[in-house]
Amino acid sequence: MTKIADHHRVSSSFLARACTRMNVPRPPRGHWVKLENGKPSPQPSLPEAGPGDLQVWRKGDALGAASQPVPKAPAPRKIRPEQLRISRSRQHPVVVGAYEVFAQGRVIDQGFLKPGKQRLVDVVVTKPQLESALKLANQLFLKLEAAGHRVMFAPSDRTYARAPFDEHEHPPKKPRRRHPALWSPSKPTVVFVGTVAIGLTLFEMTEELEARYIDGEYVPTSKITSQQLRRLSSSWNWSTRMDFATGRLCIRAFSPYPGADWSQSWKEVKQSPLRGQLDDIVQQLTDAAPVVARLVEEAEEHARVRQKEWEEQIRRLEERQQIQRQNEAREQARADLLSVIKQWDDIRRIQDFFRDVENSTSNLPDAARCIAMDKLTQARELVGELDALKALLQWKGPKDRL
Incomplete structure (x- = not known):
C-alpha cells in the first residue's frame, strides 16, 4: 500500500479510502507477515461493482468525483x-x-x-x-x-x-x-x-x-x-x-x-x-x-x-467576437496612424513657417532681428518636433492590439 501510494504521490491512508470507496479488497493487517512465515492468508477475488461503487479513480480526482456509466437493469426475471x-x-x-x-x-x-x-x-x-x-x-x-x-x-x-x-x-x-x-x-x-x-x-x-x-x-x-x-x-x-x-x-x-x-x-x-x-x-x-x-x-x-450545441454556439460566438476584435483593432490602428500622419503634416507646415520666418529676419536690423529670433526659439520649443520614424515604431498595428 505504501509503495503504490508513493507511486501515485498520495498518502497510504488516502489510497486505503479509495480502495474502500471502490470496493477493492486490500491486504489486511499482518498479511505479509503470515506469508513470510508460511501461514495462509487467502487473497479475495475482486467483486463485481455494486450500486454506488466508484469504478474509476485518477490522480487529482476527489473520491466520488468520477463519472459513472449509464445504469443497466438486470435480465428480466419473475420473482417467486x-x-x-x-x-x-x-x-x-x-x-x-x-x-x-x-x-x-x-x-x-x-x-x-x-x-x-x-x-x-x-x-x-x-x-x-x-x-x-x-x-x-x-x-x-x-x-x-x-x-x-x-x-x-x-x-x-x-x-x-x-x-x-x-x-x-x-x-x-x-x-x-x-x-x-x-x-x-x-x-x-x-x-x-x-x-x-x-x-x-x-x-x-x-x-x-x-x-x-x-x-x-x-x-x-x-x-x-x-x-x-x-x-x-x-x-x-x-x-x-x-x-x-x-x-x-x-x-x-x-x-x-x-x-x-x-x-x-x-x-x-x-x-x-x-x-x-x-x-x-x-x-x-x-x-x-x-x-x-x-x-x-x-x-x-x-x-x-x-x-x-452549446459548445458550437460558444465557438461561433467566440469566432464572431474574434472577428469583431480584429475589425476594431484594424479601425483603431488606422485611426491612430492617420492621427500620427496628420500631426507630422501639421508640424512640417509649422516648421516651413519657422524657416520662412528665419529667412526673412536676415533683412531686419540687429535689434529687431534678435527679438524675432528669440520669439522664434520660444515658438519652436512650444510646438516641438516629430521624428517620423520614431512615431511609426511606436505605433501599434492591428496584430499588436490583439
Whole structure:
C-alpha cells in the first residue's frame, strides 16, 4: 500500500479510502507477515461493482468525483413468492432509529411530522401513522433485499434527486403551493435494481373536506358533534374547505436521475391495504428498471446533444467576437496612424513657417532681428518636433492590439 501510494504521490491512508470507496479488497493487517512465515492468508477475488461503487479513480480526482456509466437493469426475471419471505422481527438499516427521531420532530399543518434531522428514510406522515408507516417501509425494503435489490440512502457517485409529489389523494387540476412545506430528506431513499436506482417515498395522503373553525382549529363538518354545533355562534356559523390527513398511505416510486421523468404510485384503500400489495410492488419495481434505464440513456444522450450545441454556439460566438476584435483593432490602428500622419503634416507646415520666418529676419536690423529670433526659439520649443520614424515604431498595428 505504501509503495503504490508513493507511486501515485498520495498518502497510504488516502489510497486505503479509495480502495474502500471502490470496493477493492486490500491486504489486511499482518498479511505479509503470515506469508513470510508460511501461514495462509487467502487473497479475495475482486467483486463485481455494486450500486454506488466508484469504478474509476485518477490522480487529482476527489473520491466520488468520477463519472459513472449509464445504469443497466438486470435480465428480466419473475420473482417467486417464496423468495420474498422475510423475518418480521428484523429491521432494515435504513429504518433503524428513525421512529425516535421522527417522534421528536415538530408537528406542522395537518399534523405532519417535520423532524430536525434530514438524513432519514423518506417517510412523510402524521404522528398517528408513524409506527405503521415505518413498519410498512421496513417490510418493503426487506422484500426488495430478499429479491436481490439493495436499498440505501442515495450514494454520492452521481446526482440523485428526490422528485416532488402532491400529497392529495385526488390531486387538484391546478397545483396549490403548500405552506408550510412538508419535510424532505437530504438524500432520497433508493433501491438499486441492478445498477438502476429507483427512488422511494412513503407518505400519508390528504383529502379536501368541508370544515368549520371550532375552539382554535378547523374540524371536518362530518366530525363535529351535536354539542359543538349548539355552541356555534350564529354570526360565526360559516364553513370553508380544508385539507386533512386521511390516515391512508401511498408508496411512490420515481426516477432520481435528472432529465429522466418517471414515477408510479400505489395508494392504500380500505378494501386493499398496501401490506398485501408488497410482493406485486417488488415485481413491478423490478420490471420498471429497464424503463428507467432507457429514460436515463435518452436523457444523457439529449444532454450530450445539448452540450455539443452549446459548445458550437460558444465557438461561433467566440469566432464572431474574434472577428469583431480584429475589425476594431484594424479601425483603431488606422485611426491612430492617420492621427500620427496628420500631426507630422501639421508640424512640417509649422516648421516651413519657422524657416520662412528665419529667412526673412536676415533683412531686419540687429535689434529687431534678435527679438524675432528669440520669439522664434520660444515658438519652436512650444510646438516641438516629430521624428517620423520614431512615431511609426511606436505605433501599434492591428496584430499588436490583439
